[in-house]
Amino acid sequence: MIPSVLPTYNRAPLHFVKGEGAWLTEADGRRFLDLGSGIAVNALGHAHPALVKALTDQAQNLWHVSNLYQIPQQQALADKLVEHTFADTVFFTNSGTEACELAVKMARKYFYDKGQPERVEIITFDGSFHGRSSAGIAAAGSEKMVKGFGPLLPGFVHLTFGDLDGVANAITEKTAAILIEPVQGEGGIRPVPDAELKALRQICDDHGLLLILDEVQCGVGRTGRLFAHEWAGITPDIMMVAKGIGGGFPLGAVLATEEAASGMTAGTHGSTYGGNPLGCAVGCAVMDHVADPAFLAEVNRKAALLRQRLEGLVAAHPEVFEEVRGSGLMLGLKCKASNLDVVKAGYDNLVITVPAADNVIRLLPPLTLTEDDIAEAFTRLDATARQVEAT
Known part of the structure; x- marks a missing residue:
């Protein structure tokens, strides 16, 4: 049974x-x-007093209204993330998996609106993990992730981790973006060397591609910088965040430049729970600590x-x-x-x-x-x- x-x-x-x-x-x-922190989620440990206070204070006032209305706590957290990162705008989700879905949509919609609808392919790397949604498992491409779940969402090109020559050779008129974790988590704690991240940024610039970073596990102070890519001195166009940003409360986000997000207009994406007052109140408390x-x-x-x-x-x-x-x-x-x-x-x-x-x-x-x-x-x-x- x-x-x-x-x-x-x-x-x-x-x-x-x-x-x-x-x-x-x-x-x-x-x-x-x-030493697991709920898989890098409890960034400030269990029952941190500031997070407990943020959650309980907010719980006594308002839990949920939906994104049909202005949410002050969401605005406050978005402002903090924009202040401390490359991003101009933020969309809140409930998880890293949802963040992956939006990051893929955002990249493809960008090129569609630029009059290049054929540019849908996203280059990814073996050993990666981008969640367990249809887009996430298609992006990772490993047999363990995809076996039995076909047909897979098309539009992903899988390369060997660390193969910069392969990246350059894989770019075609259909390529839209490169998606990579600065430090692979599920893949075995494999950092991408700073020089390689710099090279990927340059490749994207040279070919007019978007660089998408998955910092769901390695972000929010985990590597000693607010976000791991900062060690390499580069910035992405789109970044996926979750886990530590909520300190234990389900919360995720997609951060993007104004240009990369330009295709995401009213009605192109949504979330019933994403950016709710409870999650964002906790996220603000996390940022107040971790961004210091x-x-x-x-x-x-x-x-x-x-x-x-x-x-x-x-x-x-x-x-x-x-x-x-x-x-x-x-x-x-x-x-x-x-x-x-x-x-x-x-x-x-x-x-x-x-x-x-x-x-x-x-x-x-x-x-x-x-x-x-x-x-x-x-x-x-x-x-x-x-x-x-x-x-």
């Missing part, structure tokens, strides 16, 4: 009932160190401490771990042992990590992680590695 919750996840037998900072409490009372240069400086300081400890962990357990990869507090441990075995052993040692492709475990702790948390992370990961070695 099928369970009442559709069984599309192989869920761990854990039932968390409370969270505080980087810690989760299981129903049986055990306390777990959370002093906060980002602390993220970088703590990221350096954590990485140093992880390098020591790899050196101490060469049969379990191979290398540390990633940027800021978006780190991965490439495993020699099965990454799933490492994640499972972590549960026994009361530490949460997240599996990814390429036999990697992801460490995506709250950006508010403390030095004591970092020390405890090393202790628990070391015990995890010793357990894996013993089996």
Whole structure:
């Protein structure tokens, strides 16, 4: 008999009932160190006082009115994002998947309105993850994502990750955009080198293409800058955001330049819940913290401490771990042992990590992680590695 919750996840037998900072409490009372943050969602940790206050204050006044009317909290969050980024305009969604759908529509509508309706193809890269909608799985193109879900949405050209020559050779009169994650998350914590991001920006400029960045997982302070592309000194035309922007509340956004968004006029897109007062009130509180240069400086300081400890962990357990990869507090441990075995052993040692492709475990702790948390992370990961070695 099928369970009442559709069984599309192989869920761990854990039932968390409370969270505080980087810690989760299981129903049986055990306390777990959370190095996953709900897959990079809880940017400020669990139950951050500022987010709790923003949500409860707003909940006492207004939850939902729809986008048929002006929403002051939405305007406030859009203004903050425009102030701190390349963007001129923002559309709010409920998730990164919805953000992907709009980013694809926006790019294609741009060229349609410019009198070039044939320009519909978007170049993407293997190992990518852009959500599980029809556009998202077609963009990723991997067998794991698309098998059994055809016919696929056409208009995506899949290239090898890191193949700049392939990008130049793939551009035709039908090409509209390049879509890439500055740091692949699901793909195994694979950063795109700054020089390659610069080269992709230049290719787009040379050929009149739009550059779409997917910063759903790597954005909102995760790499030590407000958005990961800032390390390369470039700007996109369109950017997908979600996860950390809501700090745990379902919230996403598409940020764009005025030019890239020029085709998206009244009636071309919509959302019943996107940009609702609750989500945007929380998003404003997140931005007030994460956009602060002093906060980002602390993220970088703590990221350096954590990485140093992880390098020591790899050196101490060469049969379990191979290398540390990633940027800021978006780190991965490439495993020699099965990454799933490492994640499972972590549960026994009361530490949460997240599996990814390429036999990697992801460490995506709250950006508010403390030095004591970092020390405890090393202790628990070391015990995890010793357990894996013993089996």
